[in-house]
Amino acid sequence: VNDVDVARDTDTGKVYAYAVRETDTDQLQIIEVTDPTNPNFILNMNLPEVEGSSEPEGYRVYYYDDKLYLVTKYTAGPELHIFDASDPTISLPKLGTADLHRTVNDLLVVNQNIGGTTYTLAYLVADADLKEIAVLDVTNPGIVSEVTTVNLLGSNPGADAYSLYFSPASKLLYVGRQENGSEELYAFDASDPF
Numbered sequence: 001v002n003d004v005d006v007a008r009d010t011d012t013g014k015v016y017a018y019a020v021r022e023t024d025t026d027q028l029q030i031i032e033v034t035d036p037t038n039p040n041f042i043l044n045m046n047l048p049e050v051e052g053s054s055e056p057e058g059y060r061v062y063y064y065d066d067k068l069y070l071v072t073k074y075t076a077g078p079e080l081h082i083f084d085a086s087d088p089t090i091s092l093p094k095l096g097t098a099d100l101h102r103t104v105n106d107l108l109v110v111n112q113n114i115g116g117t118t119y120t121l122a123y124l125v126a127d128a129d130l131k132e133i134a135v136l137d138v139t140n141p142g143i144v145s146e147v148t149t150v151n152l153l154g155s156n157p158g159a160d161a162y163s164l165y166f167s168p169a170s171k172l173l174y175v176g177r178q179e180n181g182s183e184e185l186y187a188f189d190a191s192d193p194f
Contacts, residue, residue: 006033007063009088016042016088018068020058027058028070030088042089049097050077062122064109067141068092069122071104079104080122082141096141100134103127105162109138112171114192121147121193125161125175132161133175135193148193152177152186166190 004019017039019029026044033039047070050056055073062069068085078097085092107124122136122144133150152161152175163176171191177184 001029002058003060005061005063005068007085018061018063018070018085018088020061020070022057022059024056027056027072028061028068028092030092032088043091045091047072047081049081050075060104060107062107062109065111065120067095067109069107069109069138071100071107071124074101074103074127080136080144082138082144096138096144098136098144100124100126102131105160106164108164108166110166110168112190114194123164123166123173123190125164127160132177133164133173133188135190150188152183 001019002022004017006017008015014032015034017031017033021027025046027047028045030042031039032042050072055075057073059073060071066086068083070081072079079100080098082096083092084095104124104126107122109122112119112121119137120139122138124134126132130151131149132152135147137145137147159178161175161177165174173188173190175186
């Protein structure tokens with residue numbers, strides 16, 4: 001398992017684990033873990049858009065607001081997959097995909113009010129010399145658009161961004177980067193990524 005996220009179904013009170021697997025098929029596994037001593041396997045899901053491509057493994061996953069955001073490593077086909085997770089007991093309906101052309105090391109999704117409009121934004125950090133940080137508008141999961149990107153500088157331009165944290169109170173985005181001889185932790189004002 002490359003990554004896991006856990007969420008409680010507010011309608012039933014049940015808790016589900018969403019695990020992304022390092023396999024060519026059945027990259028997503030859903031397990032009910034309401035009683036952690038007695039987990040209940042629900043289902044495996046395949047990402048057919050990347051089947052047979054280079055590195056189609058599930059890599060990172062993030063649950064937010066009844067949606068599941070899953071990324072694969074950089075591959076032929078879409079790296080970002082967005083699912084309706086309102087009923088995790090059935091095969092999750094696909095809401096959208098996006099070609100990112102890079103391996104995303106970490107992601108998070110937030111609802112953010114900007115200029116009186118609420119957007120659902122996905123913040124990503126990646127293995128990339130360009131676009132190490134990206135913000136995607138996923139308000140409509142069927143039309144994913146890139147809002148902004150950041151290229152990090154430093155003495156080792158091959159150092160990749162690996163982790164991130166968003167502070168809702170301060171609207172700061174913290175980014176951790178691979179050791180590069182100087183800057184390894186960044187803080188960005190994310191109050192208006194547009």
